[in-house]
Amino acid sequence: xxxxxxxxxxxxxxxxxxxxxxxxxxxxxxxxxxxxxxxxxxxxxxxxxxxxxxxxxxxxxxxxxxxxxxxxxxxxxxxxxxxxxxxxxxxxxxxxxxxxxxxxxxxxxxxxxxxxxxxxxxxxxxxxxxxxxxxxxxxxxxxxxxxxxxxxxxxxxxxxxxxxxxxxxxxxxxxxxxxxxxxxxxxxxxxxxxxxxxxxxxxxxxxxxxxxxxxxxxxxxxxxxxxxxxxxxxxxxxxxxxxxxxxxxxxxxxxxxxxxxxxxxxxxxxxxxxxxxxxxxxxxxxxxxxxx
Numbered sequence: 001x002x003x004x005x006x007x008x009x010x011x012x013x014x015x016x017x018x019x020x021x022x023x024x025x026x027x028x029x030x031x032x033x034x035x036x037x038x039x040x041x042x043x044x045x046x047x048x049x050x051x052x053x054x055x056x057x058x059x060x061x062x063x064x065x066x067x068x069x070x071x072x073x074x075x076x077x078x079x080x081x082x083x084x085x086x087x088x089x090x091x092x093x094x095x096x097x098x099x100x101x102x103x104x105x106x107x108x109x110x111x112x113x114x115x116x117x118x119x120x121x122x123x124x125x126x127x128x129x130x131x132x133x134x135x136x137x138x139x140x141x142x143x144x145x146x147x148x149x150x151x152x153x154x155x156x157x158x159x160x161x162x163x164x165x166x167x168x169x170x171x172x173x174x175x176x177x178x179x180x181x182x183x184x185x186x187x188x189x190x191x192x193x194x195x196x197x198x199x200x201x202x203x204x205x206x207x208x209x210x211x212x213x214x215x216x217x218x219x220x221x222x223x224x225x226x227x228x229x230x231x232x233x234x235x236x237x238x239x240x241x242x243x244x245x246x247x248x249x250x251x252x253x254x255x256x257x258x259x260x261x262x263x264x265x266x267x268x269x270x271x272x273x274x275x276x277x278x279x280x281x282x283x284x285x286x287x288x289x290x291x292x
Contacts, residue, residue, distance in 0.1 A: 003264040004081040004097055005280070006068045006090035008250075009060050009195075011273035017067045018047040024074045030103065034066050037107055042066070057121065057192045061089050061114035062107060068093040068271030069103060071292050075270075083231065083259055085224035087276060088155070088195065088250050089113070091242070097270070098219035100238060105214050112210040116203035117246070121193030123202060128154060128165045128191050129175050133184030136162060136253075142177045146170055154196035155250040158282040163189065165197035196249055204246040211242050222262075229254035231262065256283040268292055 020027040021043065035041045045053050046063050054060060068090065072079050079097075086094035089110065096106040131139055136153070139162045143151050149170030155163035164174050171194075175186035194200065216238050222231030225241040229251040232238050256279070259267075267289040269276045280289040 001082040001263040001265060002080060003083045003085070003259050003267045004072060004079070004094070005084070005267055005269050005276050006086035006093035006097065007064060007269065007271045007273060007276050008086065008088035008090045009057070009064060011271060011275055012054050012060050012064050013272055014049060014051060014054060016046050016063065016272045017043070017070065020070055020074060021047070027070050027074050030070050030073065031066065033104070034062070034107055037104060038062060038111060055190070057118045058111070058114045062111050064089060064272060065093050065107065065110045069096050069106065072097045072270040075292055081221050083222050083224065083262065083264060085255050085259060087252055088226065088245070090271070091223075091226055091245065093271065094223050095216070095219065095238065098221050098223050100216050100219035100223060100235070101214070109210055109214055113203070113207050113246075116206040117195065117200065118192065119206075120200050120203040124199055125168050126150070126166060126194035126197070126199050127168055127171050128163050128189045128194060129171050130185070130187045130189060131162050131164055131178045131183050132187070133160055134162070134178060134181060138181055139164065139178065142181060143174060145177070146173055149173060150194065150197055150199055152197050153249050156253045158253055158279045165194040166199065167194065196247065198247055200246045204243060207246060208243045211239055224255045224259055226250045226252070226255070229258050231258070252279060253283050256280050260284045260287055
């Protein structure tokens with residue numbers, strides 16, 4: 001079975017999508033529609049901006065979403081997903097690809113999410129760190145032992161790689177304890193804040209109103225969602241999971257395992273970079289994972 005997967009924040013690079021814009025009439029039309037919806041020329045930042053411009057959450061998220069969705073839609077007859085999934089922000093791309101969200105509504109929601117997250121990041125200094133070389137259970141145990149600061153498992157990326165999220169002091173403390181427990185590395189990440197942690201609660205409240213007001217249709221194939229790593233086709237459940245996603249962990253390892261258990265043998269990553277292909281090969285070495 002063919003699965004299509006979509007990356008999240010961090011996969012962006014200057015120049016992303018320019019080849020699509022220049023070579024496809026459909027891509028150009030969709031990018032220009034996005035410029036109109038957003039009220040500024042995001043294509044100028046994507047194609048010729050600086051790394052710093054592109055790293056702002058309010059720019060990064062719609063940029064990665066646009067590149068991912070337009071990449072998929074420009075595949076024509078080759079784009080026939082039997083299941084989709086996305087990592088964090090990528091879940092919105094997966095929902096548009098599966099027909100649950102319109103292109104326009106998906107972009108508006110992603111922009112609302114980005115703005116809400118940016119505001120939440122500014123309320124309290126916070127960060128994330130990648131922990132390499134510890135079992136999931138050990139990372140969970142150490143996070144649970146930190147009770148005076150926020151430090152939680154945010155992204156279960158692949159076996160031996162978890163991202164933790166929380167307050168600056170919480171993550172500093174977490175990194176020290178992870179190293180003492182035998183982690184190969186504990187790397188602070190260059191991110192704007194503590195995504196997928198309780199510190200995103202203000203953003204969750206704001207985004208819930210936008211999601212509630214948006215029409216979500218029954219997708220044409222199951223969409224595996226981050227919060228429970230399970231396939232969903234019920235619009236009510238999809239909405240509930242999208243709201244919960246901001247403060248919940250991204251269960252990517254389990255998502256890929258469940259997709260394979262349900263018959264996925266071929267994974268196509270649509271969007272900038274090749275991060276998900278690498279993670280999928282570590283989670284399930286027996287499957288095929290490639291770009292579009």
